[in-house]
Amino acid sequence: MLRVITMLVVMSASVLGTTSTAFAQAPGAVVYPAPEGETLSGDFTVTVAGQAAPVYVCRVSAMPFNQVWPGYQRPIDQTELASFVYWDMSAPVDVEVVSQRPVESVAIRPTARGIQPQVEGNRIRFHLDTPQQLTVEVNGWHKALHVFANPPAVTMPDPNAPGVRYFGPGIHRPGRMTLQSNETVYLAGGAVVYGCFEATGATNIKILGPGILDSSELERYFGLTDESKYLDNFGGCIHLVGCTNVTIDGPILRDPPLWCLSTFNCSEIQIAHIKLIGLWRYNADGIDLCNSRIDRHFSRFPEEELERINALVPGRPLMERHDVRGSLPRGTFFRSRLHADGELLSVRPDVYVLRTSDNQDFILNIEGGVYRETSIGFSFRKPECSVCGKDLRACDHIPGRTYGENLCHCVLRDVLEVIEGSVVASGSQGTRFVAGTRALRLDDALAAARRDFHTPIELGAGGLWEDE
């Protein structure tokens, strides 16, 4: 009556490996010259690590609310031009901002960063230890300077390699662009690309680089009908539908007619270091993830957490697709052991599934190799950065990116509980069912499991209610 299956929960640093160096080790800042023909800001000049950095312009809302009839579209006279500047940095830098307006007050926000400017006439000086995004506000929040101090940009692909769309320094006007599977777009520093990207059903696409993608010259809705507007792009800088394995890392997205960056029914998406600016128009939104899943593949358990999982698994249910609200368990994990294979440590819990008529197909699919992947549902306290050891939510490293020789990944610390183990279509850590390697006394296993996790309920042995 009993079928014992061993589920493998495994992860090790050796699985992650490393890739080549991702950025040049030049000290200080990398500043990119502005392209010829791009209108620059007259409000500020900026010098970073001794280099002049071009200050760009973006249209922003000048009003706190956006409720003007007709059409709920903000009229141009409720906007103003703000400024922004960007560079890449790999070491602390000194920044000097010169305001063209007389300086009465200066605020550098968020103020929680504690960045204290030194102000001397119209000169504002401050120091940045790490890449970050700030605003420098002179005489209040109008006409602010937005500062995008980026970490080093992702490695530029070979512009001539197949599948690469490279936009070098300069102004480009490609308009609407449709990406196909396996395409990489690179917006170089100093590039301003007037257009937008869209893709449907594509896999393995990348939109990279520190340059500017500006969608302001595109038409809102592109003349779409109500029926098609959620499937086709309606005016955003980036619009993806049903795409898998997408990386968007680096670009500045400026002034979209509608939803700036939206993904519908996508999976394995990584979005990092993007800057959205100039979203003054009604429904320009920001980032919309619609029925999409974020990639969390770059994670691993350290050894002590695997030990903890090993201790927590017995007694937990075997589910399908982590569906703890909708379905009942298929089986029960009744014991677990740690398995070492060279460097690779894994947790191998045993699970039993009763051979009921309901479970017949389920067992057949596992034995037939169709249901192969597994995954555990667990909670934990700290996603630790493998590069700097800080909480990943507080540092600037991005899992999946390489820093020097280190591939950044999430170290899963302080496992609190294991909720269940599931059969899934695709596990995040290559976990799967494996054939049992031990001779199992099934009767003993079942007896022990019932003793430890299920107090058997004796039906019909008690008296009638009216006797109580």
Ligand SMILES: [Zn+2]
């Ligand atoms: Zn970090």
